[in-house]
Amino acid sequence: MEDFPVELVRNFSIIAHIDHGKSTLADRLLELTGTISKRQKGVNAQVLDKLKVERERGITVKAQTASMFHTPPSTPSHRYLLNLIDTPGHVDFAWEVARSLAACEGALLLVDATQGIQAQSISVFHIAREHGLVIVPVLNKIDLPAAQPDRIARQMEATFGLKPDDMLHISAKTGVGVERVLEAIVNRVPPPAGDRNQRLKAFMFDSSYDRYRGVISLVNIKEGILKKGDKIVSTFTRKKYEVLELGIMHPEETPTTTLQAGQVGFIACAMKDSSEAHIGDTLHRAGEPVEPMPGFKPTKAMVFAGVFPVDSNDFLKLEESIKKLTLTDRSVTVQRDSSTALGQGCRLGFLGTLHMDVFRQRLEDEYEANIIITAPTVPYQVVYKEKGDKEKIVTISNPVDFPDMTDISSKVKEIREPLVKATIIVPEEYLGEMMDLCFSHRGEDMDYQYLEGASDTESTAEASRIILTANMPLSEIVTDFFDKLKSRSSGFASFDYEEAGYKRSDLVKMQFLLNAKPVDALALIVHRSAEQSVGRAWVKKLHKVIPRQLFEVPIQAVVGKKVIARETLSALRADVTAGLYGGHYERKMKHLENQKESKKRMKRVGSVDLPQEAFYDLMSTKK
Missing domain, CATH: 3.30.70.240 (Alpha-Beta Plaits)
Structure with missing residues (x-):
């Protein structure tokens, strides 16, 4: 790593709307630089989409880092270190994008030549401009019959003020024109502004958890040199650590002896508690304090939901799983919650509903959690x-x-x-x-x-x-x-x-009563104009999932003291006259009246619990 001073380092990101070919372009860049082996024809490895949820959904949800070594044909005497910091493309993961761009000097703005500019293209472009990044515009999928590169180029010029002559026309799938992308990264993206002879200043922009090594932090070395065995201090927590392992992502972890100014890599320093890894923290050598970097604005949760274990005995295991998962996704807020219907759980805050759904799937995939998630609400x-x-x-x-x-x-x-x-x-x-x-x-x-x-x-x-x-x-x-x-x-x-x-x-709280008793986990906040439609829809869904009792159960949607909607769950009825062969009519009526009185007493004193299985069915059905 000592062979790569800041002049030979390029830190860049790929920004794009969802499904514009970001992960495919990353694959081609890794192949052309020899970082990964060439693919089989027609197969896209999508190396940087490491999570199961990313492969299943075909979207990027977690920023990943990969270091590549490249010798341009025009300057064979120079070997460059290119650090790609991948970003998600969906609006719910905008914080991941902002975090990744803070460690870069340039960005490839990737636009699909068949679809043109999309909503997220505009959003990520402005985030990149706020960070002062050099934008390299790239038009992808030019090999498709529906591609209109000239029209999309005019569109980008009108929207972003980018010159059509600066735009690269490529096909990430077939590899056409991707060599020119590497050339543009080397020639257009500026090198980092760092000095290896200054005091160590490392910027932590991501982290993950390893059960054997503890917290693994991704850092961008802004100044100085970091070596294995160095004692480092966090400016946020003031705690001291020893660097036990460091290296680059190539694209998997590859140990090195040093990381120096301008370079991006990982460090393991026996940090056991996930709360100590503060995203945006500045690390420095013990006894050599430095001015901390600005860091990031704290995220604001936009959507909240309760997460409860299906088996209430699994709460502590679920809480520990959530702590470890939030280490890789610091935009999730967590606090304990409890419900009479569902027991102990956690109330989590997310940036959007896709963010919530991806977090739920990662809990199930990576930690085998069996959970119930309540209806999403906003603050x-x-x-x-x-x-x-x-x-x-x-x-x-x-x-x-x-x-x-x-x-x-x-x-x-x-x-x-x-x-x-x-x-x-x-x-x-x-x-x-x-x-x-x-x-x-x-x-x-x-x-x-x-x-x-x-x-x-x-x-x-x-x-x-x-x-x-x-x-x-x-x-x-x-x-x-x-x-x-x-x-x-x-x-x-x-x-x-x-x-x-x-x-x-004009908002109101809607509660749902089972046999005149409220179920706290089902409470909703609705606009006055929608109370009728929401109340009727939820009452019908409850009527389908609640098991029948031995007595009649009224299911009501209530706002204040006003009943908005009602369904009645009919009682299970035993045939009490089945054993009476013949006999007088009054004898049968006596049995039926006794049964009627018993059901009245049952309804008065009986309670209806919403089983967790029914709650799970209710929340998993589409609105």
Whole structure:
């Protein structure tokens, strides 16, 4: 590693919308540099998609690092170290993207030549610009019959201000033009600004957990040299560690003797507690303090859900699994939770519903957890009246803590819900469908413009794609909005969103009663306009999953003291007259009346528990 001073190091990332060929391009770069062996024809290894969930879903959810060595044909005397820090493409993993870009000096902006700019392309481009990165535009999939590279190039020029002459036309699948990408990385991406003779300053941008070695940290050496056996100190926790192992990802862990300024690699230093690995931390040599780096803004959880073990005895095992998994995904917030219906569990905060679903799948795949996850909710602000003109704002993410109707009328000044600015990119013929979808989900302040910025003289085909923006409540898009978006646009629409503050709203808490007793785990916060439809839908679902009792069970959706919807679960009935052969009619009626009275007493004193299996069935059914 001493042979690679900062002048011969390039740290770069690949940024793109989901499914634009990011992982495939990473494979080709690794092959061309000899980091991995050549693929079989028609097989895409997707080496950097290491998680089972990534391979099953065909998306990247976790940033990965790979170091490559490359000797350009134009300068055979120079051998370069290229550090690729891969990024996810979905809006829910924007924090992973920001974290990866903080360790880079340049980024390949990859755009599909058949689909053009998508919502996430715009989002990640602005994140890269905020970090001051050099952008290398790349048009992928030019080998496909539907590719329109010239039109997409004009689109990128109008949207991003990038010159068409600077754009590389490639096919990552076939390998056409990928050599020019390597050449552009060497020539256009600037080297890191570091000095190996300064005091050690290492920036921690990711971490993972190994059951034998403890926490493995990914670091970018900003200044100085790090060697095996060095004593290092965290500026965040002030704890001291000894570097037991260090190296580069090539693409698997490859030990080296040193890491120096500009280089990216991993370190293992017997850090046993996952809470000590603080993402954005600055590490320095013991006795040689340095000015800490700015780090990252803490993430804001946008979606909350309760996670409970199916078997309540597995709670401690589940909690430990969640701690280890959050080490690789620091954007998840965790706190303990309990429910009368489901027992002990954890309440987790996520950046979106796909993020929540991927975390659930990783818990099941990597830790064999058997869990129930409750309906997703968003954080609401409740403004309480105080003495004088003062007010107290409380953020509530659990429906159980939401004030009742009596408290709302007497103690609460107003309730606010989070808004997002949604961006939808869609072909012109689906604009009406998208506007109707936004209206039905309480969308406001809608605006649209043609994406390409085509002039009047150009054909209408040039201006056929539209950017639609709208302000929408976050609670409206965390359920099935994305599924409806794809189905109503025949899969052509792309979607992205960003926070847009809070707005006053007419919200109420809906509870569900089984035999007049509330089930806390089923409580929901809904908008007043949707209480009828939501109440009826959930009552019908409960009617299907709750097992029948020996007495009649009313299932009710209630807002305050008002019953919104009701279904009645009929009683199991034994045939008490089966043994009476012949005999008087009054004798049969006496048995039936006795049975009726018994059921009345049972209903009065009996309790109906929602079994965990029924709860699991309820939460796994689509809304």
